[in-house]
Amino acid sequence: MLTALDKKILQEIADLHGDPPGAFNIRKNSQGVERRSMPGVEVAPKKDKPGIDIIVEKNKEGTVHIPVLLTDTGQSDLVYNNIEIGEGANILLVAGCGIHNPGSGTAQHDGVHEIFVRRGARLRYTEKHYGEGEGTGKRVLNPQTVIVVEEGAYAELELVQIRGVDDTVRTTEATIKGDGHLLIYERLLTDTQQTARSDVVVTLEGDGSAARIVSRSVAKGSSNQVFRPRLIAYSKGRGHVECDSIIMDSATIRSIPEIWAENSEAELVHEAAIGKIAGEQMIKLMCLGLTEEEAEESIISGFLK
Amino acid sequence: MLILENMNLVLEEERKRIQILDNIDLQFEWGKMYALTGPNGSGKSSVARVIMGIMKPTKGRVILDGEDITSLGITERAEKGIGYAFQHPARFKGLRVVDLLEIAMKLSEKAECQCLRQIGLCPDQYLERELDNSLSGGEIKRIEIATLLAQDPKVRLFDEPEAGIDLWSFEQLVDILGSSHTSDSITIIISHQEKILEMVDEIIVMEGGKITMKGSREDIWPQIQESARCICRQTCSKEGEIYADCPR
Numbered sequence: 001m002l003t004a005l006d007k008k009i010l011q012e013i014a015d016l017h018g019d020p021p022g023a024f025n026i027r028k029n030s031q032g033v034e035r036r037s038m039p040g041v042e043v044a045p046k047k048d049k050p051g052i053d054i055i056v057e058k059n060k061e062g063t064v065h066i067p068v069l070l071t072d073t074g075q076s077d078l079v080y081n082n083i084e085i086g087e088g089a090n091i092l093l094v095a096g097c098g099i100h101n102p103g104s105g106t107a108q109h110d111g112v113h114e115i116f117v118r119r120g121a122r123l124r125y126t127e128k129h130y131g132e133g134e135g136t137g138k139r140v141l142n143p144q145t146v147i148v149v150e151e152g153a154y155a156e157l158e159l160v161q162i163r164g165v166d167d168t169v170r171t172t173e174a175t176i177k178g179d180g181h182l183l184i185y186e187r188l189l190t191d192t193q194q195t196a197r198s199d200v201v202v203t204l205e206g207d208g209s210a211a212r213i214v215s216r217s218v219a220k221g222s223s224n225q226v227f228r229p230r231l232i233a234y235s236k237g238r239g240h241v242e243c244d245s246i247i248m249d250s251a252t253i254r255s256i257p258e259i260w261a262e263n264s265e266a267e268l269v270h271e272a273a274i275g276k277i278a279g280e281q282m283i284k285l286m287c288l289g290l291t292e293e294e295a296e297e298s299i300i301s302g303f304l305k
Numbered sequence: 306m307l308i309l310e311n312m313n314l315v316l317e318e319e320r321k322r323i324q325i326l327d328n329i330d331l332q333f334e335w336g337k338m339y340a341l342t343g344p345n346g347s348g349k350s351s352v353a354r355v356i357m358g359i360m361k362p363t364k365g366r367v368i369l370d371g372e373d374i375t376s377l378g379i380t381e382r383a384e385k386g387i388g389y390a391f392q393h394p395a396r397f398k399g400l401r402v403v404d405l406l407e408i409a410m411k412l413s414e415k416a417e418c419q420c421l422r423q424i425g426l427c428p429d430q431y432l433e434r435e436l437d438n439s440l441s442g443g444e445i446k447r448i449e450i451a452t453l454l455a456q457d458p459k460v461r462l463f464d465e466p467e468a469g470i471d472l473w474s475f476e477q478l479v480d481i482l483g484s485s486h487t488s489d490s491i492t493i494i495i496s497h498q499e500k501i502l503e504m505v506d507e508i509i510v511m512e513g514g515k516i517t518m519k520g521s522r523e524d525i526w527p528q529i530q531e532s533a534r535c536i537c538r539q540t541c542s543k544e545g546e547i548y549a550d551c552p553r
Contacts, residue, residue, distance in 0.1 A: 286378075287383055288409045288456055
């Protein structure tokens with residue numbers, strides 16, 4: 001049974017206002033609490049370790065929600081999810097984790113997702129992280145995603161962490177086969193003493209493969225961020241890495257994009273920029289009647305939209 | 306009425322004092338259009354920035370309908386009905402054209418689509434576009450003007466609105482600057498363009514931070530043309546600005 005607090009967190013991380021449409025699995029405080037399979041989309045608990053297997057049949061279309069909730073202090077949740085998107089299928093997969101830490105112990109979720117997007121399939125994957133709670137205990141999230149995008153398949157990963165998470169280490173590994181396409185869109189905001197690290201490795205294995213990594217972040221307070229996106233081409237593939245950060249207050253940001261070609265036909269580009277909010281942007285919005293605080297908020301929310 | 310009284314602006318750069326505005330006295334009446342012209346670096350944009358509150362004068366007062374607004378910040382002046390279309394508009398990653406127009410319309414009742422159409426931009430093509438480097442200089446400039454039209458301020462400051470705008474759109478720009486001006490507004494256009502200087506009620510010429518000429522268009526325009534010819538004959542280096550009749 002989900003409480004009002006659970007529902008509030010589900011709304012934050014998965015935009016859910018009731019029962020999820022399609023197949024789903026809701027995990028709360030290290031236990032699966034609700035689950036539903038649909039014809040052609042099977043959601044089953046693992047037998048050997050915590051987590052679920054999601055198997056989407058060929059050419060199936062649909063939505064799968066797999067949110068995780070942590071509402072107890074002192075919880076350390078580790079979960080392994082395997083996701084198989086069958087050939088030609090078209091799936092929206094909404095993951096994400098919300099932590100409400102009411103006490104002084106650390107609440108931590110480490111999620112390992114292994115995803116196969118089979119030939120010609122399409123996957124749109126969103127993962128939102130959110131933290132709250134009146135306790136002094138830390139809220140920690142360490143997601144690890146391993147994805148294989150097969151021939152002619154397309155995957156889009158939207159990875160969002162806007163507020164409330166104290167520490168995070170995000171690891172993303174992707175392998176893209178011939179004519180496969182991958183878009184990773186990462187958005188991150190840290191404040192106070194929070195730390196965030198994102199390591200992304202994308203390997204272009206097949207001719208015609210393509211990847212784009214777009215990372216936008218804002219670091220406020222005395223928070224600390226490290227980005228390390230790496231794009232490796234073993235084939236005639238195309239890739240673009242773009243890391244943009246707004247730095248404020250006494251925050252620190254390290255952005256270390258790397259492109260690595262092992263094939264003379266590969267085309268790889270990287271861009272990285274860190275800077276404060278431009279004064280001209282603030283002045284423009286204030287000329288339209290916004291206060292300094294409203295202008296700053298508009299620029300940040302637009303940047304992270 | 307908007308009054309600039311004994312306005313002085315001095316900046317210090319590398320221990321040097323630079324007089325940007327030197328005892329400027331100007332009065333702008335409701336219902337009139339004004340052109341502010343003169344060579345580059347003469348202080349035209351600084352006048353506009355002082356009116357908007359972006360630059361604080363070293364000495365002097367800004368008075369709007371009898372109220373001294375010199376100490377007010379940018380936001381308060383926007384709320385008083387002053388708006389500024391920048392010569393070089395800011396770009397924003399992530400913020401869309403529709404977002405900027407919606408912010409502008411908080412102080413007005415204009416429609417965002419109408420403002421874009423007025424300046425020759427199709428709303429279907431532009432509303433969702435990001436205000437980043439994917440827009441050309443001309444596009445971002447037209448969006449800047451559309452934003453001021455959306456804001457619909459009483460005091461309208463256009464800083465070189467024609468800069469970066471193609472010839473086809475220029476005619477449209479001149480039309481909209483004229484047609485959107487009302488008897489309740491003051492329009493001040495910083496420009497070197499003959500067509501814009503021809504449409505205003507009064508022309509103010511600046512040089513070296515000072516007002517060198519001011520008066521009705523009928524009185525000032527012939528003097529500008531004459532002085533332009535003189536300067537042009539001497540230096541022949543100013544074509545393309547107000548010196549459109551350069552023999553070269």
